[in-house]
Amino acid sequence: MIPLAYPLTLSALLFTIGIASVMIRRNALMMFMCIELMLNAANIAFVAFSRAFGQLDGQIFVFFVIAVAAAEVAVGLALILTIFRTRHSIEVDDLHDLRG
Amino acid sequence: MNLETILFIITGAVVLAAAIAMVVTRNMVHSALFMVVVFLATAVLYLVYQAPLIAMLQITVYAGGIMVLFLFVIMLIGAEKMSHVENLRWQRPLALGLAGVLLAETIYVAVTTTWLQPGRELSNSVAVSPDFGSPRAVGLVLFSQYLLPFELTSLLLLVAMIGAVVLSLRGERER
Numbered sequence: 001m002i003p004l005a006y007p008l009t010l011s012a013l014l015f016t017i018g019i020a021s022v023m024i025r026r027n028a029l030m031m032f033m034c035i036e037l038m039l040n041a042a043n044i045a046f047v048a049f050s051r052a053f054g055q056l057d058g059q060i061f062v063f064f065v066i067a068v069a070a071a072e073v074a075v076g077l078a079l080i081l082t083i084f085r086t087r088h089s090i091e092v093d094d095l096h097d098l099r100g
Numbered sequence: 101m102n103l104e105t106i107l108f109i110i111t112g113a114v115v116l117a118a119a120i121a122m123v124v125t126r127n128m129v130h131s132a133l134f135m136v137v138v139f140l141a142t143a144v145l146y147l148v149y150q151a152p153l154i155a156m157l158q159i160t161v162y163a164g165g166i167m168v169l170f171l172f173v174i175m176l177i178g179a180e181k182m183s184h185v186e187n188l189r190w191q192r193p194l195a196l197g198l199a200g201v202l203l204a205e206t207i208y209v210a211v212t213t214t215w216l217q218p219g220r221e222l223s224n225s226v227a228v229s230p231d232f233g234s235p236r237a238v239g240l241v242l243f244s245q246y247l248l249p250f251e252l253t254s255l256l257l258l259v260a261m262i263g264a265v266v267l268s269l270r271g272e273r274e275r
Contacts, residue, residue, distance in 0.1 A: 010116070
């Protein structure tokens with residue numbers, strides 16, 4: 001029997017690693033990968049809660065999170081590719097043309 | 101300290117070590133491969149928590165689909181040769197400090213609300229049927245109670261597919 005605090009702590013640690021890394025990185029692909037890390041942290045929390053309460057709703061939510069993450073990655077990577085084709089750089093500091 | 105807890109601690113340690121290695125390493129291909137390790141270890145964690153369908157979906161979609169997409173994009177843009185110099189002076193300690201505050205807050209809330217309250221300790225020892233988390237059980241709930249989000253997700257995937265194709269068209273109007 002594993003107390004619920006263990007997976008929640010793991011989820012919190014993973015989420016914090018992801019968000020700290022997104023704030024530090026300037027490479028668009030790395031930021032994307034750390035966003036996926038944050039989504040996985042939330043999924044772990046969902047599955048742990050679903051088991052703790054004996055209801056399947058948490059797992060259904062994880063199902064939808066995985067589907068939405070797949071859609072988001074497809075469009076996001078297509079965007080990064082298109083940006084790289086015109087600017088030859090994926091550092092987000094170089095993408096400042098919309099700034100007034 | 102039974103076998104389940106030991107299994108959870110080992111898998112959790114693998115997840116954390118791979119996540120830290122992923123954010124620390126300078127090589128993008130190594131980051132992507134560490135990400136695959138994170139996904140596979142998370143799938144093992146789902147199996148510990150009696151979610152076999154979600155574990156298989158994680159391996160198929162995340163490790164087998166999303167990471168392959170990442171590796172393709174890394175190959176196409178030549179990211180393994182990109183320099184990794186991030187010139188942030190005061191943002192880095194601020195980001196790490198704020199992330200530490202968030203971590204302390206989250207762990208405090210998680211521990212005090214689920215562990216330290218007598219009579220309300222939550223764990224994974226609630227009795228569930230052996231069917232819990234199986235494709236049959238998840239399908240029964242998914243197609244009855246969550247049918248609308250399911251159909252909307254399929255619409256979302258269609259839109260994402262169209263968007264990805266349109267974005268990757270190689271500017272035929274420019275010719």
